[in-house]
Amino acid sequence: MENVSLTDKETIIETIDLVKIYGSSDAQVTAVNGISLKIFSGEFVAIMGPSGSGKSTLLNLLACLDRPSAGKYILAGEDVSEYSRKELALIRNRELGFVFQSYNLLPRATALENVILPMIYRRENQVSMAKRKEIAVNALENVGLANRMHHYPNQLSGGQQQRVAIARALVNDPILVLADEPTGNLDTKSSVEILELLHNLHGRGRTIVIVTHELDIAHYTERILMIRDGKLSSDVKNGKRPISPTNVQMAVSIGDQGGIQ
Amino acid sequence: MNLGEMIKSATKSLASNKLRSVLTMLGVIIGVAAVIMMISISAGTEATIADRINALGSNLLFINASFSRAGPGEGPLNQKGGLVYDDVAAIRNQISGVAGVSVEQQASVTIKVGDTTLEDVTVVGTTPDYTTVRNVQVASGRFVSEQDNERVQKVVVLGSTVATELFGNADPVGQTIYANNTQLVVIGVLAPKGLAGGTNFDNLIYTPINLVFKKFSPSMFARFMGDRVRTIFVSVDKDADMDSVSQQISILLANRHNVTLDSPDFSISTQEDIIQTQESTTETFRTLLAWVAGVSLIVGGIGIMNIMLVSVTERTREIGLRQAIGATPGDIQVQFLSEALILSLIGGLIGVLAGVGGSQLFGQLSDMRTVIMPYSIGLSFTSAAIIGIFFGFIPAQKAAQLDPIVALRHE
Numbered sequence: 001m002e003n004v005s006l007t008d009k010e011t012i013i014e015t016i017d018l019v020k021i022y023g024s025s026d027a028q029v030t031a032v033n034g035i036s037l038k039i040f041s042g043e044f045v046a047i048m049g050p051s052g053s054g055k056s057t058l059l060n061l062l063a064c065l066d067r068p069s070a071g072k073y074i075l076a077g078e079d080v081s082e083y084s085r086k087e088l089a090l091i092r093n094r095e096l097g098f099v100f101q102s103y104n105l106l107p108r109a110t111a112l113e114n115v116i117l118p119m120i121y122r123r124e125n126q127v128s129m130a131k132r133k134e135i136a137v138n139a140l141e142n143v144g145l146a147n148r149m150h151h152y153p154n155q156l157s158g159g160q161q162q163r164v165a166i167a168r169a170l171v172n173d174p175i176l177v178l179a180d181e182p183t184g185n186l187d188t189k190s191s192v193e194i195l196e197l198l199h200n201l202h203g204r205g206r207t208i209v210i211v212t213h214e215l216d217i218a219h220y221t222e223r224i225l226m227i228r229d230g231k232l233s234s235d236v237k238n239g240k241r242p243i244s245p246t247n248v249q250m251a252v253s254i255g256d257q258g259g260i261q
Numbered sequence: 262m263n264l265g266e267m268i269k270s271a272t273k274s275l276a277s278n279k280l281r282s283v284l285t286m287l288g289v290i291i292g293v294a295a296v297i298m299m300i301s302i303s304a305g306t307e308a309t310i311a312d313r314i315n316a317l318g319s320n321l322l323f324i325n326a327s328f329s330r331a332g333p334g335e336g337p338l339n340q341k342g343g344l345v346y347d348d349v350a351a352i353r354n355q356i357s358g359v360a361g362v363s364v365e366q367q368a369s370v371t372i373k374v375g376d377t378t379l380e381d382v383t384v385v386g387t388t389p390d391y392t393t394v395r396n397v398q399v400a401s402g403r404f405v406s407e408q409d410n411e412r413v414q415k416v417v418v419l420g421s422t423v424a425t426e427l428f429g430n431a432d433p434v435g436q437t438i439y440a441n442n443t444q445l446v447v448i449g450v451l452a453p454k455g456l457a458g459g460t461n462f463d464n465l466i467y468t469p470i471n472l473v474f475k476k477f478s479p480s481m482f483a484r485f486m487g488d489r490v491r492t493i494f495v496s497v498d499k500d501a502d503m504d505s506v507s508q509q510i511s512i513l514l515a516n517r518h519n520v521t522l523d524s525p526d527f528s529i530s531t532q533e534d535i536i537q538t539q540e541s542t543t544e545t546f547r548t549l550l551a552w553v554a555g556v557s558l559i560v561g562g563i564g565i566m567n568i569m570l571v572s573v574t575e576r577t578r579e580i581g582l583r584q585a586i587g588a589t590p591g592d593i594q595v596q597f598l599s600e601a602l603i604l605s606l607i608g609g610l611i612g613v614l615a616g617v618g619g620s621q622l623f624g625q626l627s628d629m630r631t632v633i634m635p636y637s638i639g640l641s642f643t644s645a646a647i648i649g650i651f652f653g654f655i656p657a658q659k660a661a662q663l664d665p666i667v668a669l670r671h672e
Contacts, residue, residue, distance in 0.1 A: 063585075065584075065585065065665050065669075066666060085589070085590055086589040086590060086591065089587055089589040089592075090587065092584075092585060092586065092587050093586060094587070098585050100669070104578065104582040104585075106582070108273070117583070118586040118587055120266060121586065121587040121589075121592060168586070172587075
C-alpha cells in the first residue's frame with residue numbers, strides 16, 4: 001500500500017509562532033506558547049502530550065474551532081488566523097473532518113442521517129438530496145456499516161458509532177481529518193477496528209492528525225509531535241511499522257496501563 | 262441548508278418531544294382562539310345593537326321635551342316648556358320632507374275577554390302615522406285613523422302576541438275586549454315584529470291617543486302635563502335631508518314655544534346619535550376584550566421562549582457538533598427560530614380552528630350572538646407568527662452564540 005500523495009508534499013497545515021492565551025490580565029494562562037509546525041499532505045500525525053500540555057488547545061486551533069491570540073495559522077495556503085466565526089464554520093465544513101472521543105452523533109437521527117448532516121451545511125457544490133444519500137450510503141459501506149444505516153446511535157456499539165462518525169468526517173471530502181482521542185472510549189477490539197480504519201484511510205492518501213496520550217497508539221502514525229507546556233518539545237519521524245491487529249492490541253493494552261503519563 | 266430541509270429538521274426535532282411541543286403550543290392555541298372568539302363576540306354584540314336600532318324604523322328623528330329651564334320647586338305645571346299635542350299636527354303640516362309624525366302616550370291596563378284576563382298590558386295611545394314611523398305592518402283590519410282620534414273612538418289594534426293570547430287562532434277583528442272596564446272594538450291586528458329598540462311591539466295594544474288621555478289612568482307624567490307629550494317621533498322622507506328637516510323643526514318649534522334656538526325647551530336627536538353612543542360603548546368593550554386576548558397571546562409567546570431556552574440548554578452538545586461540522590452561527594439561529602416559528606404557526610392554526618369552532622358553539626349555546634370576522638383570523642394568525650419570531654429570537658441568539666468548544670464539552 002504505497003502512499004501516493006506523500007510524494008507531492010503539499011503543505012496542509014502551517015503554523016507560525018502560534019499563541020493562545022486564555023483569561024484576562026491577572027489570571028492569564030498561556031495554553032499554546034509559540035508553536036511553529038508544518039504538516040504535509042498525506043501525513044498521519046499524532047499530537048501527544050500530558051494533560052494541561054496544551055495539546056487540546058492546539059487541536060482546537062488546528063480544527064478552526066478557536067482563533068489564535070497571536071501568530072499565524074495557514075490551512076491549505078489560506079491564512080485563517082483572523083477569520084470570523086462564520087468564515088471558520090465554512091472552512092470547517094469544507095476542509096475538515098472531525099472524529100471525537102465521544103462520537104457526538106445526533107441521538108435522534110439514524111446513522112445515515114448523521115452522515116448526511118455535514119452535506120446539509122455545504123455552501124459550495126451543493127448536491128441533491130438523492131446524491132447526498134448516495135454519498136452517505138457509500139461512506140457507510142466503506143466503514144463496513146452498510147447493514148446498520150437505519151439504526152439509531154443507541155442501537156449501535158461504541159465502535160460502530162465511531163465508524164459512523166468517521167464516515168461523517170469524510171463525506172465532504174476534507175483535506176484534513178482531525179481525531180481527538182478516537183479510541184478513548186472504546187474497548188481493545190473496537191480500538192483495533194478504528195485504528196485499522198484510520199490506517200486504511202491514510203493508505204488511500206488522507207491527511208490525518210490524531211490527538212492521543214497513548215504513546216503506543218501514536219506509534220502507529222508516521223510522525224509524533226510532542227507538546228509540553230504549550231511548546232513543541234519534539235517532532236519525531238516514526239519508522240514505518242506495518243499495522244496488524246496483534247500489534248495494535250498490544251499497543252492498546254500497554255496504553256491502558258498508563259501511556260505516556 | 263434550504264427552507265424545506267430546515268422545516269423538516271425543525272419538525273422532526275419538535276416531533277421527538279410531542280407532549281412538550283403540544284403543551285408549549287397550548288398557550289398560543291388559547292391566545293389565538295381567545296382573540297378570534299373575543300372579536301366574534303363583540304362583533305355579534307354590535308350586529309345585535311345595529312339590528313335593534315334599524316328595527317326602530319329608518320330615518321327617524323326623536324324630539325324630546327326638555328325642562329332644563331325650570332327652577333326647583335316650580336313644579337311641572339308652572340313650566341312653559343315641553344312639547345304639546347298640537348306640535349304633532351304643526352310638524353306634519355308645515356315641514357316638508359316629513360313622511361310621518363307620531364306621538365305616544367302609554368298607560369297600563371287590565372284586559373278581559375270572556376274568561377281570559379291579561380294583567381298589566383301596556384296600551385299605546387298614538388296617531389295614524391305610528392305605522393310609518395315605527396315601521397309596523399297591519400296584518401288584518403286597519404290601524405287607528407285620524408277620525409278615530411278626533412272622535413275619541415273606543416277602538417283598539419292588538420299586537421300579535423296579545424291577539425293570540427286572547428283569541429287563539431280566530432280573527433279578532435270585530436270582537437270586543439274590556440280594558441279597565443272600557444269596552445273597545447278590535448279594528449286590527451299587527452303583523453309580528455318582535456323586539457326592536459328594547460320594545461316588544463307584539464305585546465302591546467294600540468288605541469287613539471285621545472282615548473288614553475280621556476279614559477285610562479295615564480302615567481304620573483301625563484297626569485301632570487295634560488296634553489303635553491314627552492316624545493314626538495318624526496319619520497323623514499327617504500329622499501329628504503335629515504339635517505335640513507331637523508333644522509326646520511327646530512325653528513318651527515322654537516317659534517311655537519316662543520324660545521330661542523340657543524336655549525330650546527326640546528332636543529332633537531337622530532338615529533345616528535343613538536348609534537354613535539352605542540358604538541362608543543361597544544368600542545370600549547371591544548378594546549378591553551382585545552387587550553385580554555392579546556395578553557393571553559403574549560403569555561403563550563413567553564411559554565414558547567421558556568421551552569426554547571430549555572431546548573437550547575438540553576441540546577448544547579448537538580449545537581456544538583453542528584457548529585464543528587460547519588453550521589454557521591446564522592444556521593444555528595435559523596434552526597431554532599424556525600422551531601419556534603413552527604410551534605407558533607401550528608399553534609396558531611389549531612387556535613384558529615378552536616376559535617372559529619368555539620365562536621360558533623358559543624353563539625349556539627348562549628344568548629349572545631357571535632359573528633366571525635375574517636380579519637380576526639388573519640390578525641390572530643399573524644400575531645402568532647410574529648410572537649413566534651419575537652420570543653424565539655432570544656433562545657436562537659443564545660444558541661448561535663455558543664462557543665463550539667464549550668458546547669462540545671457540555672455534558
